[in-house]
């Protein structure tokens with residue numbers, strides 16, 4: 209069965225530091241650096257997304273804001289539509305010399321160019337990516353790319369919601385390749401395990417056997433909430 213695979217690219221960013229709680233061992237190494245800015249971060253939506261795609265990105269943003277409003281008493285994100293410059297786009301893996309991002313704002317950029325996608329280390333199986341840059345346990349900048357030529361439109365919200373989870377600081381709920389005692393392999397968590405049902409599971413199925421429809425995850429699940437609450441000390 210074909211799946212779209214999510215990956216997160218991390219450049220010189222320490223993982224697992226500054227954590228405010230400990231998760232159970234199968235996921236204890238699954239947290240990344242949280243958003244530094246303890247107030248609302250501006251999310252700039254690329255104006256080249258269609259109006260409907262912009263609306264769907266806002267729908268995904270609202271999901272994360274619902275969580276943070278309840279647990280932290282502030283909204284993680286405020287959106288605005290803007291037009292990026294070429295300097296706002298990382299050009300390859302490890303390129304952290306892009307502008308337009310700081311601890312208080314980042315872009316969600318549209319990409320369709322297969323050459324540029326490949327330069328980022330991505331394949332046709334990757335519908336989106338979050339690139340995070342920083343040192344130690346803090347992020348200096350980050351950017352989300354959504355590839356509108358690769359995302360099934362029916363899964364667009366799901367992909368945006370997942371990538372925003374990386375922007376918040378969550379790594380995947382399990383590891384597709386490998387796996388360890390503190391970051392479990394996905395092969396050992398089949399449905400309906402909470403790690404498998406999570407938005408942050410690292411793949412989405414193109415076709416669900418029962419319905420014949422693509423898999424959608426448009427609502428944050430218990431495991432997503434638990435890990436985000438842990439990362440932000442909100443338990």
Ligand SMILES: [Zn+2]
Pocket residue numbers: 214215216370374380410
């Ligand atoms: Zn991912």
